[in-house]
Amino acid sequence: MKTILITGSTDGIGKMAAFRFAEAGYEVILHGRNPAKLAETIKEIKTATGSKNIQGFVSDFSDLNSVHQMVDAIKQEVPNLDILINNAGIFKSNAPSTADGFDIRFVVNYLAPFVLTKKLLSVLAKGKAPRIINLSSAAQAPVSLDALKGNVALSAQEAYAQSKLALTMWSFNLAHLRSDMVVIAVNPGSLLNTKMVKEAYGNHWSPAEKGSNILFDLAISEEYENSSGRYFDNDKGTVKGFFAPAHPDTENLSKIENLISTTEHILAK
Template identity: 55%
Template structure:
């Protein structure tokens, strides 16, 4: 059965590869990118590859939470339902460390933006059929500092990256509890995959990008994962496993959600 699927950060890397696989199956896809020309070129390319005309897109710079809000409003006005949301957009290295509001760029793009987008379009997601939300975490997970989250302290980018990915995972577990009618799965798609971000950051890779795209595809549409929610899939190991201990600490989860709400409600 054809599904309506939204993939953020889908003009490059495993997001784009996943979109191609899903487009070939005939699903209706909504892609996202921050550059309109690149997004339009990606849509045209995937249409040609897949012979699927049901591919559209949204433009938003995820380092700007106002742009995320605008994208959420566009989605809500244009789409009646979403069956699968893949929160794939992410950043590691960048030429600047903070956005215009003084928040760390990794925290915004990797955590606050998907948090805001997902919550703003919850009614659209709830209209979907057996809706799945796939959140991309990482093997890199580190205890979230409130000061770093709020932009009051700056640390090395690898630390903020790891904190942002654990924050996303902790929120995923929270969301699974809060919205039992939705399936919420966190995933480490694989360490050092052959993507643009990994090449620019590390200069080498351990596995092909298809490894990540294949697990995203399966988690999004495979019957094998029907009813699975509130779990973390570690694709380095190939199975659902344990995340960082903080992801199971209700006090820390509640504190994270409270601080997040304060930031977004400013």
């Protein structure tokens, strides 16, 4: 039985995917920022699916110390991990900067999954045919390293798009470094019917199920077992998308190297 960790799984497509995995009999690990909401989500999924193989961990992804604490707790309780879905994300926020002076979009959407994944690689390595699914977006914009370092202020849209390209560039880099794992970046679909989209844009184009269904498929389908280092664009096609080119910067080795080195420098402080 595969063990699957989904970040940001008390809402939206993360929660819907968790339901599908639980219904299919997988061991599901949820993550949420709010302890009460996380507990309620676990109870809801257990009641609806009859699954007992569900647990949860609390972490505020805008605080990297909290991410480290969550990883330490996971390592104590979870012997091996087969699938990691980095789904947690943020667009709008009443507090656009973290206590450390970084844009919250960069921290939650990029730095937190970077830290989480790096610290969990040893646990994933014990899993069976491990996969890492990183939630990208159709919104991708060239990354300002000064903005990443917190030296330049960006609009919510700019920061979101840059954080998602950073995540995608790192995904390609990680796929290159870890041939023992499948790493896929995915745009789950633009303007899905989720809370984050409603808060950001007020309307939607597609049902949220379109996003949760592709997360389920990418995580477990044999169809994608040799698809590491690729970008799945779920805006393509009708019912389901397909692999397509990501932003050109994902192929720029110099820019990727600068991004990763800057990221490591930030995290070393």
